[in-house]
């Protein structure tokens with residue numbers, strides 16, 4: 001689905017990614033572990049077409065992204081890629097339902113169908129009770145679960161989750177990982193997840209360590 005070949009990225013004179021190679025195949029659950037500052041966010045931004053490498057090649061569905069303009073990139077992101085960020089990024093003035101609806105509204109889907117799809121997802125993941133709550137009234141764990149559902153509402157092919165558990169306690173991390181596993185196994189969405197935890201047991205099909213600008217099998 002997404003392939004990186006000899007990807008390099010520097011900021012000023014810091015070489016963050018020196019030579020990264022990765023093939024993300026359909027149905028996989030890939031984990032990327034690395035210390036803070038190792039380049040995990042940089043890597044996910046490149047995988048999600050939010051940023052370009054300085055060198056090497058990025059291919060999405062077999063196509064070199066160098067030739068794509070901003071509109072084409074946005075379109076790929078909107079239709080194929082879901083993001084979950086480290087810090088909750090729900091919009092505070094919108095309810096859970098409205099937050100999850102947002103990507104559907106951006107995709108031009110009408111209000112009635114949006115409501116139906118969001119209700120169905122909330123039910124599937126046993127979160128119906130949260131539908132009309134504002135983000136401020138949710139626990140951190142609940143917010144991340146809502147963010148995960150919002151990330152899949154457009155039926156993306158792949159979810160990029162950047163340290164989604166790093167601000168959660170053990171129990172909520174566990175619940176979020178169960179939700180992501182369900183998204184991966186039952187909804188058939190490919191997952192790439194980063195974590196600073198080098199030892200945490202993960203439901204990954206492939207487990208990598210990002211160190212000194214390179215990805216190595218963990």
Ligand SMILES: Nc1ncnc2c1ncn2[C@@H]1O[C@H](COP(=O)(O)OP(=O)(O)O)[C@@H](O)[C@H]1O
Nearest residue numbers: 011014016034035036037038039040041042043
């Ligand atoms: N936009 C930027 N400008 C300058 N330096 C950056 C920028 N983004 C990241 N960096 C630097 O690149 C390194 C890797 O950052 P990042 O990818 O955020 O690591 P991680 O997500 O693993 O903590 C860090 O040293 C960070 O300070």
Ligand SMILES: [Mg+2]
Nearest residue numbers: 040041042162
């Ligand atoms: Mg980061």
